[in-house]
Amino acid sequence: MIREFLQPETLQEALAMKEQHGDQAVYMASGARLNAAPTKTDKTIAISLSRLGLQGIVQTDKGWELGALTTLQQVIDSPELPEGLREAAALIFSRNMRNQITLGGEIAANLKACQVVPALLAMDAEVEVAEGGCMTVEAWQQKPYGLITKVIIPASVDYCRSEKVVKSCAGLPIVSVSLAVNVKDGKQQFGIALAGVAEKAIRLHDVEALLADQELQGREAIEEAVGKSVFPETDFLGSAEYKRHLSSVLVGLLVEEFNGRSN
Amino acid sequence: MEIVFTLNGKQKAIQAEAGENVQVLLKRLGMRAVRNSDDGYGFAGSDTILLDGCSVNASLLIAAQLDGREVVTPESLNEYGKLSPVQSALIDAGVIQSGYNDPALALLITDLFKRSPNPTKAEITDVMSSIFLRESAYQQVFDAVDIARQRLSDPEYVATSVPSFAGENRQVGKPGGKVDAARSIKAEPCFVEDFVAPDACVLKMLRSPHAHAYITRIDTSEAEGMPGVVAVFDHRNCPDVYYTPGGQTAPEPSPLDRRMFGQKVRHYGDRVAAVVAETEEQAEAALKTIKVEYEVLKPVLSIKEAMAEDAPVVHNGVISYSVGAPDDLDEQNKTSDLRDGKIHFNFPFGGDPKKNIAARGHGEIGDIEQGFAEADMILERTYQSRQSQQLPPEQHLCYTYMEGDRIVVRAATQVPWHVRRKIAIVLGLKQHKVHVIKERLGGGFGSKQDILVEEVCAFATHTTGRPVLFRHTREEEFIATSTRHVAEIDIKMGAKKDGTITAFDVNFRFNTGPYGNHALTVPCNAPAISLPLYPCPNVRFKVDTYYSNIVPTGAYQGYGGPKGNFAVQMIVAEMADALGIDHLEMIEKNRVREGQMLDLLGKVGEGKLPSKVPTAYSCALGPILEQGAAGFGWGTPKEEPENPHIKIGRGIATMQQKSGIPDIDQANAWVKLASDGTLIVHSGGADIGTGLDTVVAKLTAEVLCTELADIHVISGDTDHCLFDKGAYASSGTCFSGNAARLAAEDLCSKVLKAAAHLLEEPVEELIVEYPGVVRGSKGSISFGEIAHYAESGTGCGQLMGQGSFITSEFAFPYGANFAEVAVDTRTGKVSLRKFHALLDCGTPINPELALGQIYGASMRAIGHTLQEAIQYDDQGHVVNANFADYGAPMVGDLPEDFQAILVPSDDPVGPYGAKSVSEISVNAAAPAIASAIHDATGVWVRDWHITPEKMLNALKEEVL
Structure with missing residues (x-):
């Protein structure tokens, strides 16, 4: 249970507090995950980020820069943002939850069935951390470091769509897939990410490379490649075989849909 | 820490732990509307507040986060004497x-x-x-x-x-008037949780981590010495009394196989020990110190495993009978293990615990062999279904305290009188020492027909003298309440080329889980609620119910109906397909008709057989099918989807239920005339949110020609009302309603008699008129004037009517579901495009509530069909014991076109032509949807729930 709730006014204060309290303390954005029963924190000190001014959405040369405490509902309610990002934010079914869950918090929570992270991975989104520097969401996810202050959606994102299959609309996705296309130097770069097939959301770099090199012709080839790249486990949501099948089908559908749009 | 925030427009400064859950905090501050349904999973939204103008779940916030913020709760909408x-x-x-x-x-x-x-x-x-x-x-x-x-x-x-029904009536059949709605929408005190004293102790339960095990050692000594701990109970210090949790009329047709705590645990989550402490935290801390050693046994997790020759025996205790013990009882008991305790049968109903059989039944009409000989086509199929949960938003809970030497039980129960009886038995009290007050229920659906928290809570209070609250967590709701039985049904059907059904032969196998509450009656309702939809001269059925170590089952809306009806409707659909006959035509050709004797129902009972063969006195299935087909577009071309992997199909299924249990159950009511001519009804009925109190009020108003506003209903209180069987078996309107009608009629005759005296006219020449007036040829007199006379020093005494309702007659509601699905053949996902539910509940006394019942029950049935099921690992542990993982339906699961339609009939048994409405609508969604899936894909899915994976596998098997 949280016994102490610290409310720093500056990033420096926040970092100092974390330095002081170490593993006993946790940064708290909105608490949507840290206070929720299935993911409740066992830390005793919360360092609140609410007074650090980590809200706001601006467009820069880099792309869209969203404060880490931007909620998913704020993303949805910002029509100027890329449609694929807004669609991914809407994958969380409950509006109450979308009003509380923050982008930064969701990346930091790094949950198996996180529904917005695959889109961020696929888009090559980056995070900025208070300790200095930027890194991709994927890099952060593999080696969490620092206090996320900002999420950056690259200006190169040209396309992003997400699909999921669920047993019930508010249940965890059996598999969730995002496909993004970045255009850099006139070249299309595919980003494919999935949730539900590993402990964390994953990106399929090998399949992306095959797509970029146009080595996968037709939906069946794409599905086969995806099937060889994911190694899900059986759980109450579905068998490993079914999840692999869904991964293949959903990626195939999204690529087919993108190609249809391009043509 | 001090926290300053704005609560509903007013600044508030409070002291709280930084990490205190905000839902708990707001409750503490008197915000009753901020409720807890999901223990902080962020699913149910019962705890919705606005935080700085945005809706969020209070349970996902801690107190410190409120500092400097603006909080708005549902109480902000309340204005005294008004509704927003x-x-x-x-x-x-x-x-x-x-x-x-x-x-x-x-x-x-x-x-x-x-x-x-x-x-x-x-x-x-x-x-x-x-x-x-x-x-x-x-x-x-x-x-x-x-x-x-x-x-x-x-x-x-x-x-x-x-819509409005029942012609000239003033109240019955007319919209509006739900008597408890204003209180509940304003969150005025009405639920059990609203009455708990701040100093009440809390009971928390230690539950078994094993599905099947003996407790070989238990040490509670450390817990007993923990701060705040008042008492610790386990199998060593609880009453040695066996009972059934099933809230049924005595003698119950269920094995008495439950002890408050047993040395053997029979399911994951079974009771091991209870701690009563002054706070929840203290109770939870004490639970963690209890040391238990188990001898783990092989769990029995399926009907097949229960039937096996070498199956572990779930109940290997000493068997006894009140009457009708078998001759070999002593022989049976030779192999009993005392650690298994005892198992008692009030009378024989086929139970054979050594073979894991809890109950059995059978029946037959006509000549089954002849029936199949007459058939041109015979189909044999097996259908299966899974275990679903009722999911009442309010968890099971009970609050008990002593008043002198009496124990008061504030309960969220469907059966206050059965609760009183069972508590008296378990605690060894006489019934007049137990006062059960049924508060409003936050959903029951059958799960609150069983006594799952009340007896242990009452025992804790009676033993310690302390007020005690026992409230389930949501996880406990999944692992330790009564859910829907698992069923496997073998069915054989014969039909002629023209579609005429010649014979049914059905073998129903049910899995009752660890205890046998409703083990006879739920399964016997499977044939009773399905087969009479197609009255056929040659029918045979057999019912076997098996014990196992899955989590408990019991009563769930529809009882055995959804299981049985799935098999019957599906095989009729398969037969229509095999014969090349339109499914709707097949139904129309064979369906039950108004006035028809239902011979089979003379062979199925709930502990005893009906005293006469039931008749379908009213049946609007004909108009339902006609109107339904036209509104649904049954014969019209289906839309051609753009994507070739999307397949669209349509299906239909019919349904029926009962309106109470004739010859077994009873309801009673008083209506008394207050001094000014207004009326107070004391109804034994248990309104569980379905509008029964409103039914009672409307019937009383209709009989006595008064305003609804001039009637007050007191119900479900064992001290202040008369006996009623409770809210189950769809009995409320017909039984409790008829009792109120009879009481009103009794009062009416007394009012007329008093008026005759005052008006000096013969009773025969007087009539009661709206608004509460008796009119004769010489003049009229108001109810108020009559009451004044009755209560005067020269009067006849306060006027009061009493009604007691029993019957040997049935009132059957009927209905049909039409479904249109889209099946994604790549993913297996089934989407419900259209769902039309048509229902004949006789006269709908509360039309908008009747429609709500249909929508709600239909949606539950849709959930059970496509997404809801309790799931286990191979050791019998439940692996999805929360709303989201279980698959609870939310608004996004609603059919795109969802319609509930009332098609009235006039029934002679129910009051003012009314029949039951609540349960029936869960009975037909599964076969309607499964038929639609076949229409779309050519695949018969015979095992529900139909998950995307199951659907995809079925499609693959079809290809192979």
């Missing part, structure tokens, strides 16, 4: 049943109007994404928002969207 436009609209549209989550819904909709004065359907759906509405199930909220929108600009706006 949104609150009144929710009532008028029929959304309010128990009202447990509805204050939160009202807050969400009010907030929506601030953002969008003319909300679209998508915006309304988005708002409802935050809230779990298990009872009325979302659909009527769209109407409510429209009513509220109009009422916001015109406060006098009167809703006209709800």
Whole structure:
């Protein structure tokens, strides 16, 4: 249970507090995950980020820069943002939850069935951390470091769509897939990410490379490649075989849909 | 720490632990509407508040986060003596049943109007994404928002969207008047949780981590010495009394196989020990110190495993009978293990615990062999279904305290009199020392027909003298309450080429889990609620119910109906397909008709057989099928989807239920005339949110020609009302309603007699007229004047009518579901495009509530069909014991086109032609959807729930 709730006014204060309290303390954005029963924190000190001014959405040369405490509902309610990002934010079914869950918090929570992270991975989104520097969401996810202050959606994102299959609309996705296309130097770069097939959301770099090199012709080839790249486990949501099948089908559908749009 | 925040417009400074859960904190501050349904999973939205103008779940916040913030709760909508436009609209549209989550819904909709004065359907759906509405199930909220929108600009706006029935009646069949709706939408004290004293102790339960095990050692000594701990109970210090949790009329047709705590645990989550402490934290801390050693046994997890020759015996205790013991009882008991305790049968109903059989039944009419000989085609199929949970938004809970030497039990129960009886038996008390007060229920659906928390809570209070609250967590709801039975059904059917059904032969196998509550009656309702839809001269059925180590089962709305009806409707559909006959034509050719004797039902009972062969006195199935087919577009071309992997299909299924249990159950009521001529009804009936108190009030008003507002109903209180069997078996309207009608008629005759004296006219020449007046040829006199005379020093005494209702006759409601699905053949996902539910409940006494019952039950059935099931690992542990993982339906699971339609009939058994409405609508969704899936894909899915993976596998098997 949280016994102490610290409310720093500056990033420096926040970092100092974390330095002081170490593993006993946790940064708290909105608490949507840290206070929720299935993911409740066992830390005793919360360092609140609410007074650090980590809200706001601006467009820069880099792309869209969203404060880490931007909620998913704020993303949805910002029509100027890329449609694929807004669609991914809407994958969380409950509006109450979308009003509380923050982008930064969701990346930091790094949950198996996180529904917005695959889109961020696929888009090559980056995070900025208070300790200095930027890194991709994927890099952060593999080696969490620092206090996320900002999420950056690259200006190169040209396309992003997400699909999921669920047993019930508010249940965890059996598999969730995002496909993004970045255009850099006139070249299309595919980003494919999935949730539900590993402990964390994953990106399929090998399949992306095959797509970029146009080595996968037709939906069946794409599905086969995806099937060889994911190694899900059986759980109450579905068998490993079914999840692999869904991964293949959903990626195939999204690529087919993108190609249809391009043509 | 000190926290300063704004609560409903007023600044508040409080002291709280930084990490205190905000839902708990707001409850502590008197915000009753901020409720807990999901223990902080962020699913149900019962705890919705606005934080700085945005809706969030209070349970996902800690107290420190409120500092400097603005909090708005549903209480902000309340104005004394008035309803807000949104609150009144929710009532008028029929959304309010128990009202447990509805204050939160009202807050969400009010907030929506601030953002969008003319909300679209998508915006309304988005708002409802935050809230779990298990009872009325979302659909009527769209109407409510429209009513509220109009009422916001015109406060006098009167809703006209709800249909009206029963011609000249003033109250019966007319919309409006739910007597408890204003209280519940305003979150006034009405649920058990609203009455718990601040100093009440808390009972927490240590539960078994094993599905099947003996407790070989238990050490509670450390727990007993923990701070705040008042008592610790386990199998060593609880009453040595065996009972059934099933809240049924005595002698119960269920094995008495439950002890408060046993040395053997029979399911994951079974009771091991209880700690009573002064706070929840103290109780939980003490639970962790209890040391238990187990001898783990092989669990029995399926019917097949239970039937095996070498199956572990779930109940290997000493067997006894009140009457009718078998000759070999001593032989049977030779192999008993004392650690298994005892198992008692009030009378024989086929139980054979050594073979894991809890109950058996059978019946036959006609000549089954001849029936199959006459058939041109015979089909044999096996159908299966899974275990689903009722999911009442309010968890099971009970609050008990002593008043002198009497124990008061504030219970969220469907069966207050059965609770009183069982508590008296378990505690060794006489019944007049037990006072059960049924508060409003936040949903029951059958799960609160069983005594699952009350007896242990009462024991804790009676032993310690302390007030005690025992409330299940949501996880305990999944692992330790009564769920829907698992069933496997072998069915054989014969039919002629023209579709005439010649014979049914059905073998029903049910899995009752660890205890046998309803082990006979749920399975026997499977044939009783399905086969009479197709009266056929040659029918044979057999029912076997098996013990196992899955989590407990029991009563769930529909009882055995959904299971049995799936098999019967599906094989009729398969036969129609095999014979090349339109499914609807096949149904029409063979269906039950008004006035028909239902011979088979003379062979199926609930502990005893009916005293006469039942008759379908009223049946509107004909108009239902005709109207339903036309409205649904049954014969019209289906849409051609753009994507070739999407397949569209249509299906239909019919359904029936009963309206109480004739020759077994009874209901009673008083109606008394107050001094000014108003009326107070004391109804034994247990309104569980379905509107029974309103039924009682309307019937009384109709008989006595008074305003509804002049009637007050007291119900479900064992001290202040007369006996009633309780709310189950769809008995409320027919039994409790008829008791109220009879009481009103009795009072009416007494009023006329007194009026005759005062008007000096013969009784025969007097009539009762609206509004509460007796008129004769010489003049008239008001009820108030009559009451004044009756209570005067020269009067006849206060006038009161009494009604007691029993019957040997049945009142069967009928209905049909039409479904259109889209099946994604790549993913297996089944989407429900259209779902039309038509229902003949006789005269719908409360039309908007009847529609809400249909929507709610249909949605539950849709959930069971496509997404809901309790799942286990191979050791019998439940692996999805929360709303989201279980697959609880939310607004996004609603059919795209969802309609509930009332098609009335006039029944002679029910009051004013009314029949039951609540349960029946869970009975036909599964076969209607499965038939539609076949129409779409050519695949018969015979095992539900039909998950995307199961659907995809079925498609693959078809290809192979």
